[in-house]
Amino acid sequence: MDxxxxxxxxxxxxxxxxxxxxxxxxxxxxxxxxxxEGQIHSFVTIDREGALKKAEEVQAKIDAxxxxxxxxxxxxxxxxxxxxxxLLTTCSSKILYNFVPTYTSEAVLNLEKAGAVxxxxxxxxxxxxxxxxxxxxxxxxxxxxxxxHVPGGSSGGSCTAVAAEEVPYALGSDxxxxxxxxxxxxxxxxxxxxxxxxxRYGLIAYxxxxxxIGPVAKDVTDCATILEAIASYDPxxxxxxQREEYDFTSALVDDVKGLRIGIPRDYFGEGxxxxxxxxxxxxxxVLEEKGAIVEEFDLSLVEYAIxxxxxxxxxxxxxxxxxxxxxxxxxxxxxxxxxxxxxxKSRSEGFGLEVKRRIMLGSFVLSSGYYDAYYxxxxxxxxxxxxxxxxxxxxxxxxxxxxxxxTAPKLGDSLSDPIxxxxxxxxTISVNLAGLPGLSxxxxxxxxxxxxxxxxxxxxxxxxxxxxxxxxxxxxRTYQRPAMAEKGAE
Amino acid sequence: xxxxxxxxxxEYVGILAKLELSEEEKEQAKKDMGSMLDYIDKLNxxxxxxxxxxxxxxxxxxxxxEDVVVNGDTREKILANAPKEKDGSFVVPKTVx
Numbered sequence: 001m002d003x004x005x006x007x008x009x010x011x012x013x014x015x016x017x018x019x020x021x022x023x024x025x026x027x028x029x030x031x032x033x034x035x036x037e038g039q040i041h042s043f044v045t046i047d048r049e050g051a052l053k054k055a056e057e058v059q060a061k062i063d064a065x066x067x068x069x070x071x072x073x074x075x076x077x078x079x080x081x082x083x084x085x086x087l088l089t090t091c092s093s094k095i096l097y098n099f100v101p102t103y104t105s106e107a108v109l110n111l112e113k114a115g116a117v118x119x120x121x122x123x124x125x126x127x128x129x130x131x132x133x134x135x136x137x138x139x140x141x142x143x144x145x146x147x148x149h150v151p152g153g154s155s156g157g158s159c160t161a162v163a164a165e166e167v168p169y170a171l172g173s174d175x176x177x178x179x180x181x182x183x184x185x186x187x188x189x190x191x192x193x194x195x196x197x198x199x200r201y202g203l204i205a206y207x208x209x210x211x212x213i214g215p216v217a218k219d220v221t222d223c224a225t226i227l228e229a230i231a232s233y234d235p236x237x238x239x240x241x242q243r244e245e246y247d248f249t250s251a252l253v254d255d256v257k258g259l260r261i262g263i264p265r266d267y268f269g270e271g272x273x274x275x276x277x278x279x280x281x282x283x284x285x286v287l288e289e290k291g292a293i294v295e296e297f298d299l300s301l302v303e304y305a306i307x308x309x310x311x312x313x314x315x316x317x318x319x320x321x322x323x324x325x326x327x328x329x330x331x332x333x334x335x336x337x338x339x340x341x342x343x344x345k346s347r348s349e350g351f352g353l354e355v356k357r358r359i360m361l362g363s364f365v366l367s368s369g370y371y372d373a374y375y376x377x378x379x380x381x382x383x384x385x386x387x388x389x390x391x392x393x394x395x396x397x398x399x400x401x402x403x404x405x406x407t408a409p410k411l412g413d414s415l416s417d418p419i420x421x422x423x424x425x426x427x428t429i430s431v432n433l434a435g436l437p438g439l440s441x442x443x444x445x446x447x448x449x450x451x452x453x454x455x456x457x458x459x460x461x462x463x464x465x466x467x468x469x470x471x472x473x474x475x476x477r478t479y480q481r482p483a484m485a486e487k488g489a490e
Numbered sequence: 491x492x493x494x495x496x497x498x499x500x501e502y503v504g505i506l507a508k509l510e511l512s513e514e515e516k517e518q519a520k521k522d523m524g525s526m527l528d529y530i531d532k533l534n535x536x537x538x539x540x541x542x543x544x545x546x547x548x549x550x551x552x553x554x555x556e557d558v559v560v561n562g563d564t565r566e567k568i569l570a571n572a573p574k575e576k577d578g579s580f581v582v583p584k585t586v587x
Contacts, residue, residue, distance in 0.1 A: 102567040195547055209546060238553040239546075307530040318507060325508070327580050332573035339583045344510040356509055357522055363506040364499075364523065365530075377533050379543030384536065386547060418522065419529055435547030460547070 003028040005485070008074045008168040008222045015062065015073040022055040022062070022073035022117060029075045029119050033166045036484055040142045040151075042161040044080045045088045046120040051075065054117045061115065070225050072115030077161045077170040080121040081128055082108050082213065083202040087118070091204050092136035093126045095324045095331045095350030105202025106237065107171060107213045107230040114229040119167055122157030126352045127321065128178055128206045130154050131424050132414050135354045140411060143185060144484040145450050149408040152182030158216045159186040165485040169217040169226055173203060175210045176309055177403075177428025180440035183216055184403035184453020187442045187480060189470070190216040191223045194460045195435035196241030198227075199234035205320040207313035208239070210432040218479055220441065220470045224248040227463070243461060251464035256472045257291035259465070262396035264299035267427055273406045279444030279452040280402045286476050287400075287469060297395070301388050304381050305430035306422055310358075311365050311378035312433070317355075318362025324350065357418070386434045393459035398469045402427050403440040403453035427455060437463045441470050445480065493527035495520040 003011060003025055014020045030048060037043060061067040078084060081091045083101035090096045108118070125135040133141040133156025141156040143149040144164040151160045155172030159182040162170050172179040174192035183190030191214045198213040205211060215226035228248045234240040263284055268277055288294040326332035326346030333345035351359070365374035392399060404424055414421040431438040436457055443454040454473075456466040500516050500523075511519060565578065574581035 099571060100567075102564040102571075103561065235553075235555045239550065241548065301536075304533060304536060307532050310526065311530055311533075322508070326573055327582055328568075329571035330573070336583065339585050340508075341510075342583055343508050347508055348510045351509075356507075356511075356515075357519070359507045359509065360500075360503050360519055361523055361526055364503050367503070367506060374527075374530060376543045377538060378530075379545055380538035380541040381533050381536060383541050383544035384538065386544060419525065433547075 004032050004165040004168065005481070006168060007218050009070050009225055011168050012070045012072060012074050022059040023052065025073060026051045026055045026075050026117055026119065029167055032164070036144070036164045036166060039147055039484065040144050040160050040164055041139060042122055042141055042157040042164065042166055043077070043120045044090055044092060044123050044138055044157070047087055047118065050087065051117055051119045058115050058117055067115040069114045069229070071111070071229055074116060074169070075119045075167050076111060076116045077120055077122045077158060077167040078108055078118055079124055079155050079158050079170070079172050081124060081173055081204045082171065083204070084108055084118060084121065087121065089121065089204070090138070091127050092124045092138055093351065093355070094137045095347070096329070097137070097331060099329050101202070103202060106199035106232065106234045108202070110230045110232055111171070122155070122161055122170060124157055125154035126355050127204070127317070128154040128173060128175055129317070129354050129358055131177070131181060131421050132409070133157060133182070134411065134415055135352055137352055142411070143408050144482040145187065145408070146448070148410055149450065150185070150411055150414065152185035152404070152408060154178040155216065156182045159183050159188055159190065162186070162188045162216050162218060163482055163485065165481065169215060169222055171213055171230070172216050173211055173213050174432065175207045175313060176432050177425045179214045179216060180403050180428050180438055180453070180455055181425065183440040185408035185451065187451030187482065188216055188218055189220055189223050189439070189441040190214060191227055191439045191463070192431065192437060193227060193231065193463060194437045196239050197231045197243060199232060199237040199240050201234055201236040207316040208320060209316060210313060220467060220474050221252055223439070224252055224467050248463055248467055251467040252471045253468060254472050254475045256287055256469055259292040259398065259469060260396045261287060261292050261294045261398045261400050261469065262392055263294065263296045264302070264399060264401055265296050266299050266302040267401035271405050271423070272402060275446040276402050276406060276452050280400070280454045283443040283454040283473055284400050287473055290472055292469070297392065299388055299392055299399070301385050302426065302430065305385055305433060306426060308378040308381040308385065309429045309433060310361070310422060311374050312382065314358040314362035315366050315375055316362070318359045318366065321355070321359055326350070382433045385430050389434045389436060397458070397462070397465040399457040401455055403455040404428070407446045407448065407450035407452055431457055435460055437466060439466045439470050441474065442480065451480070492531065493524045495524050
């Protein structure tokens with residue numbers, strides 16, 4: 001039996017029923033990693049010993065009846081920007097090449113309480129700045145559907161690890177589409193929850209007002225189950241929101257009768273690949289046939305989201321990344337003259353090109369004389385974008401569109417032109433600006449054999465609407481795995 | 491390109507960002523920042539004169555909690571991450587003569 005082919009919830013059931021042991025699951029994950037890592041490089045760190053030791057501890061708790069949840073004993077991969085006590089956490093950056101956190105991020109802690117076994121830390125764009133996982137200081141991750149192509153980013157490693165069946169599920173983080181876009185490129189399901197739903201405590205910050213942690217898995221049931229496990233109100237995160245409810249799995253019903261779905265015309269214009277368009281509209285058609293009310297509408301302001309995002313995210317990044325100075329942790333340059341020179345040299349040598357580009361831009365837009373013209377202007381634009389979504393959600397429960405304009409580009413094609421790469425985030429970025437929940441799931445395969453993703457966006461705190469629509473759509477499809485997942489398992 | 495970034499600006503931003511760029515990197519940064527700002531200037535098409543800047547999507551106010559120590563003593567572990575440490579402190583280059 002190929003254990004890693006199962007979903008997290010299916011595997012959890014088998015563990016609960018004593019059909020398999022936690023150790024067998026961890027060993028199956030490690031075996032698949034051995035088979036495919038050389039080709040795709042999902043991981044920065046693989047914690048073999050730690051995972052095997054943890055497997056025994058978790059097994060004992062399951063046997064004692066202390067751990068009874070759906071994810072107990074199931075192996076998981078964590079994006080390398082979430083702190084894990086005693087386990088290397090690099091953000092895929094040279095500046096944190098040797099950083100071992102002294103505490104565990106709240107979201108990961110919540111998973112551990114649910115009995116998860118962490119098997120490793122996944123590769124990402126450096127500090128989550130990128131859309132291809134090519135800006136990692138430790139080399140790119142490749143798409144398991146075709147290793148000439150990127151997996152998307154920045155949570156590329158989390159998505160490839162799930163697609164190539166190295167783990168049943170993973171955690172990613174999403175600042176401008178970093179869960180949804182790679183999920184789309186890798187043919188898996190990913191959710192960015194409403195801002196404030198999952199604690200950011202222990203998540204190494206990029207754009208604090210935009211960052212959210214979320215699940216990546218093979219199906220909607222897994223994602224809802226994982227979200228239920230990681231979401232919590234956390235006084236240690238001052239932007240954590242006390243929600244009225246933390247139940248997401250009750251929305252896993254195959255019923256969309258009367259659900260109002262809006263299709264933004266502005267998401268289907270110039271730049272959208274014809275095959276992606278056809279597959280996404282096909283998904284809308286399926287939901288309509290199942291009883292949803294599907295309508296086209298004009299969302300407006302779509303083209304302003306990316307410039308506003310890059311001002312806000314870069315500004316926050318320049319501030320957040322000020323802490324990397326070669327004093328308390330991470331990389332310090334070899335030779336220096338005095339304190340300021342040490343700071344400058346450590347940072348200049350420790351950060352990669354894209355990170356420096358954004359720190360520079362962020363420092364500029366926050367500098368006196370430019371603050372009003374750029375930073376405040378972007379925050380005003382953000383308010384307008386939020387208003388546009390508020391208006392749309394008066395009429396619709398779900399906004400449905402593509403997750404990305406194309407399927408996965410080839411390695412090396414995006415980095416040469418930053419603005420072109422930024423444009424790839426056009427459908428995901430405004431969701432972060434408005435704090436909304438968004439989900440990406442597979443809806444087809446293009447003529448190049450690469451997965452196409454459909455994105456469903458909900459109003460704040462209305463994850464259930466998108467989970468319901470996604471679950472109903474999923475019932476009409478069978479999960480497609482890349483050939484590599486199968487080959488690796490042989 | 492509408493936004494021309496001067497040498498002085500790049501120097502100044504380098505100071506703010508605490509980054510030391512090589513001549514080659516500076517030239518690239520001038521070009522990149524110029525084209526990014528050209529792109530960002532698109533926001534000027536929008537009339538935002540009657541819109542308040544939105545820093546947060548939800549109404550937030552200061553969040554207070556009791557200042558209670560909940561973690562144990564992790565001094566040794568924290569210092570283990572330091573590039574240089576001595577007698578329980580972080581070591582930095584001499585800053586006062």
